[in-house]
Amino acid sequence: MNPLVELNLALVLFLPWFLILGVLFWHYPRQPRGTARRLFDGAALLLAVAAFLASVYWAHDSADPAYGRMWRQVLATAVGYGVYLAVMTVAFLVRARWLRRR
DSSP, rough: OOOHHHHHHHHHHHHHHHHHHHHHHHHHSSSSOHHHHHHHHHHHHHHHHHHHHHHHHHHHSSOOGOOOOOHHHHHHHHHHHHHHHHHHHHHHHHHHHHHHHH
């Protein structure tokens, strides 16, 4: 397998799911929708993807190669997905609290 594809395999596999979750996060709730909300949502999505990539690369490099090459992919995917969901959950809760105050 191409080393670049192997390193980014988790991103390639999760990109459609991240797109679905990102669109749902962006569109709901529908109101209020202002510039501050768009900036917050965009920053949250970018932060989630950046955290995902950082955790995937870290996990891929930290995995013990004694368990085989597939273990690197499994660990990277599990850690990356958990980090992405954690960032999106925090962003969702912060946004809900922020919108409730308004």
